[in-house]
Amino acid sequence: MHAIALTDGLPILDARSLVDVDLPQPQPGPHDVLVEVRAASVNPVDVKQRAASPTLRSPRVLGFDGAGVVRAVGDGVTLFAPGDEVWWAGQLDRQGSDADLQLVDERIIGAKPLSLGFAQAAALPLTTITAWESLFDKLALTDVSHGALLVMGATGGVGSILLQLVRELLPGVRTVATASSDDKREWVRSLGAAATANHHGDLVGDVLSAEPEGVDWIFSAHSAGRAADFARVLKPFGAVVSIDSARELDLDALKPKSLSWHWEYMFTRPVQRTPDMVKQHELLDAVAGLVDSGRVTSTVQTVLHGWDAATFREAHWLVETGRTVGKVVVER
Structure with missing residues (x-):
């Protein structure tokens, strides 16, 4: 072949x-x-x-x-x-x-x-499995969950399907999606994002402007150097699910709020059988x-x-x- x-x-x-x-x-x-x-x-x-x-x-x-x-x-x-x-x-x-x-x-x-x-x-398929496992296996969200979710990397493949799954299956969850240009903001809003934040600008300010009390959960495809920002925008006892490989990840900033960090890797089930x-x-x-x-x-x-x-x-x-x-x- x-x-x-x-x-x-x-x-x-x-x-x-x-x-x-x-x-x-x-x-x-x-x-x-x-x-x-x-x-x-x-x-x-x-x-x-x-x-x-x-x-x-x-x-x-x-x-x-x-x-x-x-x-x-x-x-x-x-x-x-x-x-x-x-x-x-x-x-x-x-x-x-x-x-x-x-x-x-x-x-x-x-x-x-x-x-x-x-x-x-x-x-x-790959992005759907990743998004589904992130939302339902790692963050344990259900159709009665209520709160706000920050989606880092919202215009990528995983973010684009994750926004739709939230819109269709999690009616009580509001999404703040990162997007850095007008066309990307239009894209994520068409997929269900309630608000947007510029990850190349004042991410923390944009998120807190949209959700003044902070967000309950974060999905992240871009985690390097962001732990302190995540800690600032998350409510106490909130959670992050990350799909990227951040080699230098200092999670000490998460401790004062008892925040949790989850890894999502859609290959775990098939590779580990x-x-x-x-x-x-x-x-x-x-x-x-x-x-x-x-x-x-x-x-x-x-x-x-x-x-x-x-x-x-x-x-x-x-x-x-x-x-x-x-x-x-x-x-x-």
Whole structure:
């Protein structure tokens, strides 16, 4: 099969940073679904893995989000059959979605929303799982929760779906979304944000202007150097859930208010093979229902066509700039 692979951690403008390769067709294990990939999105994790990679002995296929059609299943699979249209987010310890075919465990795949094309669907799984686990597993929010949530990184892929999940499933939660330009402010308000704050300006002032008593929770995709700011805007006993890797994180400022810090890593269930892996299948099916009922929309903003290394290098470059709104997807 044809695949787009990483062999060395080179700058994305280097033609060797991602290359076209031919690999053997993968064979399903007992719980595996073999999917023909029709579209794959590029996430910040793809960019980080590529940039940090050493020289590899064998090609590594990147890509996590995907949408496509089931071609074969393992003998233990009960959730899917050949011909099913599906979407998924993959896992760190297996070959990825930037290929003609991919093996994915049935317990982390969902039925693709009927109302979405493959490119629109491929934009959502990884960010949807991350946002869902952040809100419901880590912050333990429910449909009777009341309070204010600051969303750091609101215009990115995770923030864009998280705002919609709050709007549709958490009626008592108000969101303050970070956005630094008029078009980005318009974007987050269209997704349900009640107010905005400029993370490149006076973040604390903007948040407290919108929520004078402070916020109850923070979702953060940009945590480096922000612990003191978070402590200032959070109410006592509030909580932060973070998805980024902040190497120098001083959390002492959180102690006087008894604030808590949570990490969200959507790969934990599939990589650790936790007993509740199937929860990712269940939440993807739940969100597919929200999409098909018109309550949640795809966050894709850029679709590139061309199933080759040059197109994926362009997608990586767009994500690497950090200036994209929503998701970048490559479609056949």
